[in-house]
Amino acid sequence: MRNHVNHYKCPLCDMTCPLPSSLRNHMRFRHSEDRPFKCDCCDYSCKNLIDLRKHLDTHSKEPAYKCDFQNCSFTARSLSSIKSHYRKVHEGDSEPRYKCHVCDKCFTRGNNLTVHLRKKHQFKWPSGHPRFRYKEHEDGYMRLQLVRYESMELTQQLLRQPQEESDLGAALNESSLQGIILESVPGESGSQEEAEEEEEGGVSEEMSLSASQDTPSSVIHMVNQTNAQGAREIVYYVLAETPGEPPPDPEPPLGGIVEKLQGIAEEPEAQML
DNA sequence: CAGCAGGGGGCGT
DNA sequence: CGCCCCCTGCTGA
Numbered sequence: 001m002r003n004h005v006n007h008y009k010c011p012l013c014d015m016t017c018p019l020p021s022s023l024r025n026h027m028r029f030r031h032s033e034d035r036p037f038k039c040d041c042c043d044y045s046c047k048n049l050i051d052l053r054k055h056l057d058t059h060s061k062e063p064a065y066k067c068d069f070q071n072c073s074f075t076a077r078s079l080s081s082i083k084s085h086y087r088k089v090h091e092g093d094s095e096p097r098y099k100c101h102v103c104d105k106c107f108t109r110g111n112n113l114t115v116h117l118r119k120k121h122q123f124k125w126p127s128g129h130p131r132f133r134y135k136e137h138e139d140g141y142m143r144l145q146l147v148r149y150e151s152m153e154l155t156q157q158l159l160r161q162p163q164e165e166s167d168l169g170a171a172l173n174e175s176s177l178q179g180i181i182l183e184s185v186p187g188e189s190g191s192q193e194e195a196e197e198e199e200e201g202g203v204s205e206e207m208s209l210s211a212s213q214d215t216p217s218s219v220i221h222m223v224n225q226t227n228a229q230g231a232r233e234i235v236y237y238v239l240a241e242t243p244g245e246p247p248p249d250p251e252p253p254l255g256g257i258v259e260k261l262q263g264i265a266e267e268p269e270a271q272m273l
Numbered sequence: 274c275a276g277c278a279g280g281g282g283g284c285g286t
Numbered sequence: 287c288g289c290c291c292c293c294t295g296c297t298g299a
Contacts (some may be wrong), residue, residue, distance in 0.1 A: 022285090029284050044282090050287075051282070058281065080288085081279065105276095111290060112276065119275090130284080131290050 030130075054078065098134060099141040110134050110142065117144065 010023060012031045028034070028047065035045035037052040041059050046052050057064045063075035065082045069090045076082050087093045096106035098113040102121050107113040114132050117123040123144075125132055135145035 025285080046282080047284080051284085054282075076279085078280065080281095084278085108277065109290095111292080112278085114290075116276080133289080 097140065097142050099143055101143045106141075113142075113144075 010026055010031070012027075032047070035047055037047065037049055038045040039052065039055055039059075041056075044052075044055050046055065057077055060077070063077045065076050065079055067074040067082055067086060067090075069086065072090070074082070074085050074089070076085065094108070096108045098107040098110050099105070100107070100113060100116055100121075102117075105116065107116065110132075113134070117132065123132070133145040134142040136142050
């Protein structure tokens, strides 16, 4: 009751869900091979009707979508192409809006930033989270949103061994950032909205838990925020960045949390460059 | 090689 | 639906 960590854990990966229904949904889309929706024209099949419709559009000879703008003759075979065209051409919205939080380089599209993060900064996403998420900041830029890792076991271990935070961060591989939901906040405090690290003012209720921040490679933040359901929750951000040198030791001296987290931040390919 | 962009597909909301 | 994935061709440094 007091602990609102997601209680329903997928038996096949590290994803946890708040409800049985959402877990069932996850199981279906993530782990089921069932593809009831089949294309008549080819051997394509998928898991829902919307995806099938998107696919069928690709079979039409003529582009199925055209731009609404005045006398614009732009056409495309996908709605998303039309929308991006409209934004770019008719709304003059062509400035890069995705910004790398590590080196401040900007990108026009999220997936190109993803490529950058993976190639340049060796980011990886944890198991059960098949992609990065980007979040719009107050300055209008989209930046990587720290993934929330929601395992009860991990949470409890963290609560039991809060002293090993710094070592934990150091043991993690470079550029792996994990957010851990520990519990929800019952009451309601003044401001809402999450406050990301650094950047200009506007930072509200963020407190650093690192006992001593003389180790910039390992920082743990506690952020009081409101989640998608509108519930209050505390998210612990474990930030581990070691730009220079990845820890080569195959087995770190730490136990418990580290082992748990290492399944998330796996070895980088080590054959970069 | 890095970044951009179009197309098509996966899947969380 | 919207966001993000991959694949791929193009372009400029």
